Each structure stands twice: as structure tokens, then as C-alpha cells.
Amino acid sequence: ADGNVLRGDVYVDGVSDSLVRAxxxxxxxxxxxxxxxxxxxxxxxxxxxxxxQRVKQVVEHLKA
Incomplete structure (x- = not known):
């Protein structure tokens, strides 16, 4: 649907080419x-x- 990847309990409206995971x-x-x-x-x-590509850096910062 509109290039989206949806996982979990998610609601999208007017969203395209996105990944949403709950x-x-x-x-x-x-x-x-x-x-x-x-x-x-x-x-x-x-x-x-x-x-x-910056996600790993953010995760490491949040764990600190």
C-alpha cells in the first residue's frame, strides 16, 4: 500500500514509502x-x- 511497510498496531493516512513499526x-x-x-x-x-545509516549511533547514545 503506497510503498509502505507496516508492522504492529499502526494507523497511517496519507503516508507513502515509509516503514512504521509498533x-x-x-x-x-x-x-x-x-x-x-x-x-x-x-x-x-x-x-x-x-x-x-545513523540509527546505530543513536542507539548507542541512548544506551549510554
């Missing part, structure tokens, strides 16, 4: 393109798809 809560995303949205019990990550 592990422990409902995640609603509206009117965006090319985003990665990942919700876990510990944190929420929102990033442009062009920046996903």
Missing part, C-alpha cells in the same frame, strides 16, 4: 513520505529513510 503502543502517522518510525517499549525513533 511493538507496544498504537502508532499513528499522517501525511508523511520516506520516513522510518519505530516504536518500542523503551524508545521511539523517527528518521528520514536517507538517514537510517
Amino acid at each position: 511493538e507496544s503502543r498504537i502508532v499513528a502517522v499522517i501525511g508523511v513520505k520516506d520516513l522510518v518510525v519505530i516504536e518500542t517499549a523503551d524508545a521511539v525513533l523517527v528518521a528520514h529513510k536517507d538517514q537510517v
